[in-house]
Amino acid sequence: MAQEKIKAILVDDEKNSLLTLQLLLEKYCPEVEIIGSAQNVEDSILLIDEKLPELVFLDIAMPDGDGFEVLENVQHKLFQVIFITAYDQYALRAFEYAALHYLLKPINFNELQDAVSRFKKVTDESEFNEKLVKMKDSLASQQNKIILPTMEGLNIIDIDDIIRCESDNNYTLFFLKTDKKIVTSKTLNNYDKLLSDKDFFRIHSKHLVNLKYVKRYVKGRGGYVVFHDGSHVDVSASRVKDFLIRLKTYAKSLN
Numbered sequence: 001m002a003q004e005k006i007k008a009i010l011v012d013d014e015k016n017s018l019l020t021l022q023l024l025l026e027k028y029c030p031e032v033e034i035i036g037s038a039q040n041v042e043d044s045i046l047l048i049d050e051k052l053p054e055l056v057f058l059d060i061a062m063p064d065g066d067g068f069e070v071l072e073n074v075q076h077k078l079f080q081v082i083f084i085t086a087y088d089q090y091a092l093r094a095f096e097y098a099a100l101h102y103l104l105k106p107i108n109f110n111e112l113q114d115a116v117s118r119f120k121k122v123t124d125e126s127e128f129n130e131k132l133v134k135m136k137d138s139l140a141s142q143q144n145k146i147i148l149p150t151m152e153g154l155n156i157i158d159i160d161d162i163i164r165c166e167s168d169n170n171y172t173l174f175f176l177k178t179d180k181k182i183v184t185s186k187t188l189n190n191y192d193k194l195l196s197d198k199d200f201f202r203i204h205s206k207h208l209v210n211l212k213y214v215k216r217y218v219k220g221r222g223g224y225v226v227f228h229d230g231s232h233v234d235v236s237a238s239r240v241k242d243f244l245i246r247l248k249t250y251a252k253s254l255n
Helices: 015-028 041-051 067-073 088-096 109-121 125-142 188-195 240-253
Strands: 006-011 032-038 055-059 080-085 101-104 145-149 154-158 162-168 171-176 181-184 200-204 207-210 214-218 224-227 232-234
Touching: 006 015, 006 041, 006 109, 015 032, 015 109, 032 041, 041 067, 055 067, 080 109, 101 109, 145 181, 162 188, 171 188, 188 200, 188 207, 200 232, 200 240, 207 232, 214 240
Parallel strands: 006 032, 006 055, 055 080, 080 101
Antiparallel strands: 145 154, 162 171, 162 207, 171 181, 200 207, 214 224, 224 232
């Protein structure tokens, strides 16, 4: 008797990543039947509700939102998730959404096989949830750190050490309090989403700043902020009002 296939949907905003995942599944996980793929949040929601998959390989960062928005908005809920991400600091949130496993890009075929194997072994929901609690506890200590992928490898740094982030097309330059600079091959939009709840604010299309290091704001059309190290960057005129509200709220929280 032929083994029943696992009906799966692939979600990733990068075409090359989708193709790579498809080829890896076909070669190393023949028990998985790919019934569709999508490259953004809106299409993913429609596809999942139409195809009713058992398993979704879900990229987190997408141009119109993130993978968590997909989970929050689909009507069909009876599927398991394997998150695909370039950032392992997303792991905690992934497990909170009851992810079976998460895979870091570039995907390793052994880890892919392991993730699919975990899907096949999940039968007791309560036991699974208990494991998730333990995993979350072990990951909790990493919440104040961020992993920055560079050409040389991975840099694990304290979020509190980041003074500001600056966009350079498809790259982001991190300025640290140690005077060190780190260049990553991800856009500022990605880090804006990651750090927005960590006292960071996007004051300009090119600048994301840590409010902790803002020494003063100087008025102008948009004005500019001065940091403790004497450096300064412009504030966009369209963002200055929201920035000043956020800055005042942050200052009050310190009292």
